[in-house]
Amino acid sequence: MLVEPAHQLLTKGTPMQTCRRHPEAGHFMATCPGCAQELYDIEQRNIAKTNALHTQARQALNLVGTTPDAEIISVHRDGEALIVATQQPGAFHTFAVDTFRLPTAEEIDPDQVDPLTAGAWLLIDSRGGYGSDELPGMVASAKDHLRTVPELNAQPEKQSTEMTINDLRHLASPVTAAAFPATKALAYSYLDVAEAAWSKHLAGCWKCRSIGELCAEGGRISQILDQVATCAVDWDELNDCLRGGDRELYLCG
Structure with a gap:
């Protein structure tokens, strides 16, 4: 009885490919190591961005006296604005959506009578509810409110000059x-x-x-x-x- 070598048994019937972007990887069966590394890097960058947003949200909440036990449910960054949805058991409104903005260049000008601190988030809108089902509506209302804030809409929109595919x-x-x-x-x-x-x-x-x-x-x-x-x-x-x-x-x- 003729027995095929083990490596032939493992690959028999399995289409072999060569990654066009990572030819140095040679033939592979299921996953190109180079592509796998790229996916891992993308995931890590996304995690880092999420962590950075949550850090900004916590700093903003701290500035308005939100207690540390408030759980951050979602964070949405829109230019110079930040929308934070939280759950805080024991509070009058268990669920809340707070909207913050960064101070403008004029507001942090040291020549002002009471200049604001650069990078310090300012609370511009706050909404509360009693159930998690109210959060989507409150977040949508907060986004709509951003269009009415003069300090945000007075600034010209930045045109993206970044090249795309x-x-x-x-x-x-x-x-x-x-x-x-x-x-x-x-x-x-x-x-x-x-x-x-x-x-x-x-x-x-x-x-x-x-x-x-x-x-x-x-x-x-x-x-x-x-x-x-x-x-x-x-x-x-x-x-x-x-x-x-x-x-x-x-x-x-």
């Missing part, structure tokens, strides 16, 4: 001289954007993460990522070809 959509197909990054540094900055978008998508897409079959959005991001990676890694060669007029040589090679 959509800014790189013109690189989803073989790059042309017009679309090719002007410098190698710019090419690698594009790669950082694409890798961040892929990691974010991978964290939230079970299909792409677990069964290795790309969804429509995953396929789009993957195409851009592959092309951007090529532009960064092979920048010198591509720069010579595309800017030297040998685009056909590049496409054929």
Whole structure:
């Protein structure tokens, strides 16, 4: 009776893959170590953000005399405002939603008669209820109230200048001289954007993460990522070809 080696038995019938983003990982069966590490890093960053928000919420609650036994149920940061939902057994309102804002630049100006402290949260709205089912409505009302606060709405909205994966959509197909990054540094900055978008998508897409079959959005991001990676890694060669007029040589090679 012929007995197959153990490693062949373990892999027999199991599709083997090679991670396109971590080729150094070689063949793997279920999980690429590089992708697993990225997911872990994302989870840790999310935990850190949540902890930071809860720290800010506790500081704000302390400033208005909320007792330490109040349990923070949820925290929502909206620009310079903070909405904190709490449960405090024994209080007149067992459930509460308090809204705070940071002082404006004018309010912390030392030339003011009574300047406020920079970074010290100011209570601007407070709502109370007797059941947890009232919390969603109170939070929604608190968010609506933010639109009526002059100190928050007088400030112009900051336009995000951060590059996203959509800014790189013109690189989803073989790059042309017009679309090719002007410098190698710019090419690698594009790669950082694409890798961040892929990691974010991978964290939230079970299909792409677990069964290795790309969804429509995953396929789009993957195409851009592959092309951007090529532009960064092979920048010198591509720069010579595309800017030297040998685009056909590049496409054929």
